[in-house]
Amino acid sequence: MVVRDGAEDLGEASEPDLRRDLVSALSDFYVGHPDSERLPMLGEVGRLLAEALEDDAVVVPEPRGLPVARLLEGVAAGTGQPGIDRVLRAFTAAGPILHWVQTAEYAATLSQHFLDNYGYVRVIGPGGLVESDVAGAGLGVWGAGLHYPRHEHPAEETYHLLHGSSSFQRGTGPWVDRAVGESVHHDPWEHHAQRFGDATCVLSWAWTGDVSVNARLVPVES
Numbered sequence: 001m002v003v004r005d006g007a008e009d010l011g012e013a014s015e016p017d018l019r020r021d022l023v024s025a026l027s028d029f030y031v032g033h034p035d036s037e038r039l040p041m042l043g044e045v046g047r048l049l050a051e052a053l054e055d056d057a058v059v060v061p062e063p064r065g066l067p068v069a070r071l072l073e074g075v076a077a078g079t080g081q082p083g084i085d086r087v088l089r090a091f092t093a094a095g096p097i098l099h100w101v102q103t104a105e106y107a108a109t110l111s112q113h114f115l116d117n118y119g120y121v122r123v124i125g126p127g128g129l130v131e132s133d134v135a136g137a138g139l140g141v142w143g144a145g146l147h148y149p150r151h152e153h154p155a156e157e158t159y160h161l162l163h164g165s166s167s168f169q170r171g172t173g174p175w176v177d178r179a180v181g182e183s184v185h186h187d188p189w190e191h192h193a194q195r196f197g198d199a200t201c202v203l204s205w206a207w208t209g210d211v212s213v214n215a216r217l218v219p220v221e222s
């Protein structure tokens with residue numbers, strides 16, 4: 001039957017398209033983002049993603065689920081900000097077939113509650129949908145009320161808040177609340193921490209510089 005054949009054809013083609021849709025949405029989010037005027041790293045990451053699409057260089061890693069992925073069921077793309085809504089729609093659609101990971105040190109150190117409510121997907125970077133050793137970017141999810149302890153990494157970083165709410169601390173400075181659409185920039189090795197609000201939080205992050213070294217927790221001073 002024509003309808004069934006068509007559905008089968010669509011099914012065979014749909015999984016790579018969901019990954020490409022996510023790469024495309026994140027590329028377009030960064031390219032031309034108003035923040036890119038003061039943070040050129042965003043345009044750089046966006047262009048690398050666009051080039052990967054042009055070169056058909058989006059890979060298809062084996063899907064790998066994590067408990068945190070269940071929280072995407074409560075993430076709706078209704079922010080009123082088209083670029084963010086497009087990323088959220090692409091992320092939630094592709095969520096079940098993506099390769100979810102956690103920073104290895106965190107998996108060995110943080111509480112089971114944290115690990116059941118935290119994880120991310122690397123869109124570009126080592127092991128990402130787009131392989132790169134000069135840039136990293138992806139989507140991270142944290143459950144309501146989590147506290148992400150102070151951490152550091154050699155890469156320059158920009159976070160954008162896409163869903164929920166979060167408070168950010170840079171160094172030992174004050175905690176600053178951020179709303180959907182707002183960003184936070186961290187210099188290489190700058191210490192930073194987050195406290196998440198009452199809803200599931202989705203952050204995009206972009207890294208440039210030394211993206212081969214994972215984030216690590218900063219020991220608590222006694």
Ligand SMILES: [Fe+2]
Pocket residue numbers: 153157186192215
């Ligand atoms: Fe960071």
